[in-house]
Amino acid sequence: MSSTHTHSKKSRSLTKNQRIVLDLLQNSGEPLKAYFILDSLKKEGLNSPLQVYRALDKLVKLGKIHKIESINSFIICNNSNCASNTAFTICERCGKVKEIKNKHLKDSVSDLVKDNQLEITRYNLEFYVLCKSCKIN
Amino acid sequence: MSSTHTHSKKSRSLTKNQRIVLDLLQNSGEPLKAYFILDSLKKEGLNSPLQVYRALDKLVKLGKIHKIESINSFIICNNSNCASNTAFTICERCGKVKEIKNKHLKDSVSDLVKDNQLEITRYNLEFYVLCKSCKIN
DNA sequence: CTCTAAGTGTTATATTATTACATATGTAAT
DNA sequence: ATTACATATGTAATAATATAACACTTAGAG
Numbered sequence: 152m153s154s155t156h157t158h159s160k161k162s163r164s165l166t167k168n169q170r171i172v173l174d175l176l177q178n179s180g181e182p183l184k185a186y187f188i189l190d191s192l193k194k195e196g197l198n199s200p201l202q203v204y205r206a207l208d209k210l211v212k213l214g215k216i217h218k219i220e221s222i223n224s225f226i227i228c229n230n231s232n233c234a235s236n237t238a239f240t241i242c243e244r245c246g247k248v249k250e251i252k253n254k255h256l257k258d259s260v261s262d263l264v265k266d267n268q269l270e271i272t273r274y275n276l277e278f279y280v281l282c283k284s285c286k287i288n
Numbered sequence: 289m290s291s292t293h294t295h296s297k298k299s300r301s302l303t304k305n306q307r308i309v310l311d312l313l314q315n316s317g318e319p320l321k322a323y324f325i326l327d328s329l330k331k332e333g334l335n336s337p338l339q340v341y342r343a344l345d346k347l348v349k350l351g352k353i354h355k356i357e358s359i360n361s362f363i364i365c366n367n368s369n370c371a372s373n374t375a376f377t378i379c380e381r382c383g384k385v386k387e388i389k390n391k392h393l394k395d396s397v398s399d400l401v402k403d404n405q406l407e408i409t410r411y412n413l414e415f416y417v418l419c420k421s422c423k424i425n
Numbered sequence: 426c427t428c429t430a431a432g433t434g435t436t437a438t439a440t441t442a443t444t445a446c447a448t449a450t451g452t453a454a455t
Numbered sequence: 456a457t458t459a460c461a462t463a464t465g466t467a468a469t470a471a472t473a474t475a476a477c478a479c480t481t482a483g484a485g
Binding site for chain 1: 357358377380388390392393396397400401403404406407408409410411412413414415416417418423
């Protein structure tokens with residue numbers, strides 16, 4: 152169908168499936184599970200787990216989303232360019248997840264990685280916390 | 289049966305299932321998957337996944353083993369008392385996993401956690417690396 | 426001995442993720 | 456435009472990982 156709209160030279164533009172999965176994660180802001188994403192996007196035409204996993208894989212590779220390993224969930228990347236490095240806090244009580252934006256923390260990690268002569272290609276840091284509202288109650 | 293051997297007051301002694309799972313992980317030294325453990329211990333009398341998962345859960349709680357989230361595997365704890373805090377390197381090429389024993393690194397993490405006013409209850413750090421032998425070849 | 430917490434054994438099922446294969450699409454080079 | 460190639464798609468089947476539910480047993484404290 153008339154594919155003459157402005158797609159210019161950007162081979163980086165996302166496909167339809169990648170787009171709708173990214174949009175959902177963007178709008179949610181929370182970590183979502185693959186099968187929840189599938190259910191949510193049935194009406195958009197997603198029918199099988201594979202369609203979701205393929206989109207997720209691609210988005211992870213592009214650095215647009217992250218996988219939080221310990222809860223098998225995916226979340227939009229809030230940093231402009233964290234590449235494949237991730238750092239999260241996860242509330243042990245309510246499960247709330249936040250990406251750590253703190254540049255100082257990330258720099259510190261980078262430093263201590265160097266100090267310890269680890270040749271790191273990337274890292275995934277999961278800090279379990281008691282979040283503010285859970286601490287109060 | 290005669291349970292008159294010296295179990296003294298230590299209610300901390302492991303049960304049979306916990307024991308054989310721990311022994312397997314101890315002897316292996318590598319990360320093992322739950323269903324691999326199940327297969328390996330069929331001859332010892334383990335018949336169902338649940339028996340394995342229950343033993344693993346308990347051993348994790350006791351701090352005797354760790355779960356490496358990103359590969360759904362379990363590994364013996366090499367540190368005397370890392371509680372539930374874990375730090376691993378994972379080779380991106382061969383998959384080899386090593387627990388980071390480096391006290392300096394762990395101290396540094398603790399420090400920067402304090403510096404950043406994160407109230408951490410525990411953490412799981414996964415550093416992806418290119419291990420020595422993979423770097424050479 | 427009795428109570429209780431923890432562990433066991435088993436079946437069934439839920440959740441998470443991949444394999445395989447045929448088809449379609451986008452991009453670049455001819 | 457035609458070919459070639461990498462990437463993406465759609466679909467069905469299945470693999471891999473983990474938990475629920477239930478009846479029963481064991482170990483240790485009082």
